[in-house]
Amino acid sequence: MIRSSPDLKKRLVLVTGASRGIGAATARKFAQQGHPVILTAYGKPALDSVAAEIKANGGTAHVIPADLSGSKKAKEFIQNVLRRHPDLCAAVLNAGVAVEGAFTDRDPESFLDEFQVNYFAPIAIAHELALHWMRNKNSGSIIAVSSVTSTVPFPGHANYGASKAALNQMLRNMRFEIASANNIHVGIVMPGYTETAMTANLESVLPGSAPEFIAETVWDSFNQEILESIAGLDNKLVAGMFRFFPALSDKLLQLSASVLVPRKKK
Ligand code: NAP
Numbered sequence: 001m002i003r004s005s006p007d008l009k010k011r012l013v014l015v016t017g018a019s020r021g022i023g024a025a026t027a028r029k030f031a032q033q034g035h036p037v038i039l040t041a042y043g044k045p046a047l048d049s050v051a052a053e054i055k056a057n058g059g060t061a062h063v064i065p066a067d068l069s070g071s072k073k074a075k076e077f078i079q080n081v082l083r084r085h086p087d088l089c090a091a092v093l094n095a096g097v098a099v100e101g102a103f104t105d106r107d108p109e110s111f112l113d114e115f116q117v118n119y120f121a122p123i124a125i126a127h128e129l130a131l132h133w134m135r136n137k138n139s140g141s142i143i144a145v146s147s148v149t150s151t152v153p154f155p156g157h158a159n160y161g162a163s164k165a166a167l168n169q170m171l172r173n174m175r176f177e178i179a180s181a182n183n184i185h186v187g188i189v190m191p192g193y194t195e196t197a198m199t200a201n202l203e204s205v206l207p208g209s210a211p212e213f214i215a216e217t218v219w220d221s222f223n224q225e226i227l228e229s230i231a232g233l234d235n236k237l238v239a240g241m242f243r244f245f246p247a248l249s250d251k252l253l254q255l256s257a258s259v260l261v262p263r264k265k266k
Contacts, residue, residue: 012088013222014038014081016068016125017095019046021196022145025215026092031059033219038062038081038088041095068095069116071124078128090141091129092218093122098160098198100264111159118163123170126186130178139183143221144171145214148192148235152242153253155261164190175227187221188228189214192235193262204262206234 013030017023019041027037031054039047044065051061062085066077082088097117099110126142133140148154149161150168168188175186193199195208209232217231230236242249253261 010034010036011090012036012038012085014040014088014091016040016091016093016122017145018050019043020050021198022191022194022211022214022218023092023094024050025211026094026145026218027061028054028057029212029215029219030092030222031057031061033223035090036060036062038064038085040064040066040068040077042067068121068125069113071120074121074124075128078125082128082132086132086136088129088132088140089138090143090222091125092143092145092222093125094145094218095121096145096147096164096198098157100156100201101159102156103158106159111162114159114163115166118160119166119170122167126171126174130174130182130184133184134178134182139185141185141187141222141225142171143185143187143189143218144168145218146188146190148190148230148239150190151230151239153250155257156264185222185225187218187226189218189221189231190229190235190239191217191231192238194231199262201265202262203265208262 013035015023015027015037018027018039027039027050031037039051039061041047047063047065051063054061064081068074097114099114122144129142144167146168147164149157150164154161171186171188179186191214193208194211194214196211214231217229220226221229230239
């Protein structure tokens with residue numbers, strides 16, 4: 001467990017999408033554990049208030065706002081971060097967007113929008129970080145906040161789930177190609193329904209997870225170098241069902257979707 005070693009514990013961690021929800025909870029968690037954090041998202045005022053809260057609790061937080069849509073902007077962003085903070089030791093790639101819409105209601109031309117934020121940007125950051133750490137012979141950790149919808153159909157969020165599945169698969173290949181030889185941890189955290197601004201227009205019979213619960217899962221992935229984590233027993237069970245019994249799971253989902261799947265508020 002190299003992440004727990006005292007010198008690494010104090011090293012700098014980047015959290016994207018840190019202005020609210022899972023990202024803000026994750027930034028607070030790493031700061032509580034003694035890590036200085038770099039907070040990024042598009043909107044600066046919300047980042048400033050998360051940074052102020054971390055500082056008020058004795059932590060260290062830097063704010064670097066950026067539009068992380070697409071690989072070009074993301075690459076420029078991370079190069080700028082590394083110029084200012086070459087000692088960056090970990091990145092939580094959490095910024096994401098979800099566009100609601102049934103498969104046939106959406107124009108396929110719009111599918112790229114979610115991929116720009118959920119796939120191309122985090123992959124560009126991971127790519128640049130891996131090269132940086134390999135050049136400098138440093139260890140490092142990349143943890144992507146993906147989604148259980150990458151493994152299980154979530155009606156109304158087909159393209160969102162597809163963008164997260166693409167993210168997972170690229171990171172698995174990245175892990176295979178470079179990670180063990182270069183001491184780089186690549187973790188994938190897959191939350192289920194979590195109560196944040198992203199899901200504020202959905203309603204559900206079952207309660208969602210708290211962002212703090214997902215932040216704990218991200219922390220464990222970093223601290224214990226866990227490769228893949230599905231947050232919550234219910235989500236683990238559903239993902240396992242779909243993996244091993246896809247036809248049966250599909251039927252069960254058709255029957256239970258109106259009760260179990262969060263839907264758009266009327
Ligand atoms: P959220 O409350 O909507 O927060 C999203 C964060 O991403 C915000 O900080 C937002 O900041 C940032 N962001 C979005 N687009 C951006 C862009 N173009 N450039 C820079 N930052 C951008 O969502 P959340 O629920 O905490 O979600 C966090 C992650 O968890 C996402 O990757 C999401 O897909 C994943 N997830 C969420 C759930 C859930 O049920 N909530 C479930 C599974 C996975 P700005 O608005 O300032 O850009």
